[in-house]
Amino acid sequence: MLISCTSCHSKYLVNSADLKPDGRTVQCANCGYQWHQESFLNEEGEILTSSAPSTSTNSQMEEKESNLPTPNLPSTYVKEQKVSVLNSILVVLFVIILL
Numbered sequence: 001m002l003i004s005c006t007s008c009h010s011k012y013l014v015n016s017a018d019l020k021p022d023g024r025t026v027q028c029a030n031c032g033y034q035w036h037q038e039s040f041l042n043e044e045g046e047i048l049t050s051s052a053p054s055t056s057t058n059s060q061m062e063e064k065e066s067n068l069p070t071p072n073l074p075s076t077y078v079k080e081q082k083v084s085v086l087n088s089i090l091v092v093l094f095v096i097i098l099l
Contacts (some may be wrong), residue, residue, distance in 0.1 A: 008032035 001016040005028035018024070021041045063090035 003037055005031060005033055006035055007031050 001014050001019070002011055003014055003026070004011045008028060008031040010028055010030040012026075012056075014026075016039065019037060021039050022037040022038050025034055026037045
């Protein structure tokens with residue numbers, strides 16, 4: 001889920017499961033502003049639909065924002081696994097033995 005700071009408009013990628021059904025208070029890492037972020041999931045984990053009518057100004061603003069380049073967003077760090085040299089040697093030896 002993509003959320004943005006209402007003060008400085010920094011954007012953050014967050015896991016929607018981290019937001020409770022009634023929302024959560026979040027803080028911007030850029031400017032320190034805190035706000036209550038509503039969840040888009042209900043208690044059963046289903047996506048909530050908005051009952052507010054969409055206006056042309058909202059859709060125009062969203063279109064402008066979607067055209068802007070997105071800065072690097074913080075997310076969960078996943079450590080890359082490097083191929084072990086030992087594993088490579090063992091595979092080569094195994095192939096040689098098979099020949």
